[in-house]
Amino acid sequence: MQTEKVVDHIVNWLKTYAVNAKMDGFVIGVSGGIDSAVTSVLCARTGLPTLCVEMPIHQAQSQVTRAQDHIAQLKNSFANVTDVRVDLTPVFEAFKKQAPFSKDNTLLDLSLANTRARLRMTTLYYFAGLHRYLVAGTGNKVEDFGVGFFTKYGDGGVDVSPIASLLKSEVYEIGRNLNISPSILKAAPTDGLFGDSRTDEDQIGASYDELEWAMNMLETGRKSASFSGREKTVFDLYTKLNKANQHKMTPIPVCEIPTALKE
Numbered sequence: 001m002q003t004e005k006v007v008d009h010i011v012n013w014l015k016t017y018a019v020n021a022k023m024d025g026f027v028i029g030v031s032g033g034i035d036s037a038v039t040s041v042l043c044a045r046t047g048l049p050t051l052c053v054e055m056p057i058h059q060a061q062s063q064v065t066r067a068q069d070h071i072a073q074l075k076n077s078f079a080n081v082t083d084v085r086v087d088l089t090p091v092f093e094a095f096k097k098q099a100p101f102s103k104d105n106t107l108l109d110l111s112l113a114n115t116r117a118r119l120r121m122t123t124l125y126y127f128a129g130l131h132r133y134l135v136a137g138t139g140n141k142v143e144d145f146g147v148g149f150f151t152k153y154g155d156g157g158v159d160v161s162p163i164a165s166l167l168k169s170e171v172y173e174i175g176r177n178l179n180i181s182p183s184i185l186k187a188a189p190t191d192g193l194f195g196d197s198r199t200d201e202d203q204i205g206a207s208y209d210e211l212e213w214a215m216n217m218l219e220t221g222r223k224s225a226s227f228s229g230r231e232k233t234v235f236d237l238y239t240k241l242n243k244a245n246q247h248k249m250t251p252i253p254v255c256e257i258p259t260a261l262k263e
Contacts, residue, residue, distance in 0.1 A: 001170055003177045007042065010162050015046040017160055018134055025049030025080075027124050027133040029155075031192060032066030034175050034184055035138040035163065040070070041178045042162055043136050044078040051127055052083040055120045057092045058195040066184050073181065084127070088119050095119070113193035117154025125157075134159040140168050142208055146215045147238060148245025149204060155191075156248060167215075168208035204241070206234045214238035 018025065026043040030036045030052045043050045052071045056064055071083045095115060101108055124135045137158030143149040144164045150156045163171055168189070175185055189200040189208065201207050206214075214235045217226075227235050 001173060003173055006166075006170075007045075007174060007177060010042050011045045014043060014136075014160065014162055015048060018046070018048055021134065023134050024132040025051065025134070026136045026160075027051040027053060027127045027131070028136040028138070029053050029055055029120055029124055030067045030071055030083075031138075032063040032070065032184065033138075033187065033189060033192075034171055034180065035140055035189075036067075037070050037180045037184050038171055038175050038178060039136055039138045039162055040074060040081075041180070044074055044081050047080055049131070049133070050078070050081045051131065051133060052081060053124060053127060054083065054085045055088050055123055056085075057088045057116045057119070059192060060197070062187075063190075063192050066181070066187060070181060070184060086123050088116075088123065091119060092116060109194060113191075114151045114154055116193045117151035117191075118157075121154050121157040128159070137161040137164065139164050140166055140171050142168050142211050142215060145249055146211055147204060147241040148248040149191075149200065149241075150248065151193075152248050167212050169212060205237055210234045211238055218242070 014026070025048040026046070028036060028040050028043055028050065030040055040050065040052055052074065054064075054067050054071065071081075075081045075083065092115070096112070101111075105111075121135075127133065128135050135158045137155070137160060139150050139155065139158075139161060140163055144156075144161065163174075166174070172185065190198065191200060191203075204211070211234070213231075215238065217235060218239060222235070224232060224236055224239070
């Protein structure tokens with residue numbers, strides 16, 4: 001990959017889109033992970049106002065520290081970058097008190113994790129509305145179009161997706177080019193939505209390198225019968241998730257009414 005040219009292409013794409021949309025800048029949630037770190041730098045490089053929002057909800061201190069350090073470095077490098085911290089923990093707790101639920105529901109933890117993501121989306125659009133900014137998404141290709149590893153109308157609710165055509169390994173390559181902090185580059189990817197130490201790999205059941213391999217195999221027409229052992233396990237897992245999460249990756253289905261019924 002021609003890393004520097006890819007960086008320039010994304011930055012120019014972001015700026016052109018914002019100008020054509022007659023919007024004034026970007027707002028992005030910064031989590032302390034590689035995807036949001038890279039995306040925030042790309043937005044900052046446009047020269048347009050870039051607001052970094054930190055939105056902890058029972059967040060691990062290591063994630064908070066990485067996010068704060070990254071934002072501080074970004075503000076030191078770019079005069080167009082500002083930041084704000086919105087502690088959503090009390091909002092999340094207030095929601096839980098008002099929403100009826102059963103603790104023995106096996107889907108409770110997942111539903112609450114998605115609620116965290118949607119509270120953050122609402123917060124980002126609050127600031128976007130105040131400042132006429134675009135919400136910049138942080139999803140990469142494997143997450144957004146491979147296994148659907150994002151929350152519908154949560155971190156999937158964005159205006160622009162600058163890194164969604166990049167594999168996770170390519171995001172890391174760009175991160176190194178942009179001099180992203182080693183602490184972020186070395187950190188195990190996590191969505192931080194469960195309030196514990198589980199990583200993306202723990203949740204998905206495969207590493208991003210494995211998922212990239214499976215994505216390439218499926219795109220080149222390979223079938224499950226071609227593999228055995230761990231490769232078969234990963235390939236089957238990838239295809240299962242890809243199929244199950246198509247509802248996240250395709251447009252909302254619209255019930256088209258036959259013309260004859262409307263006459």
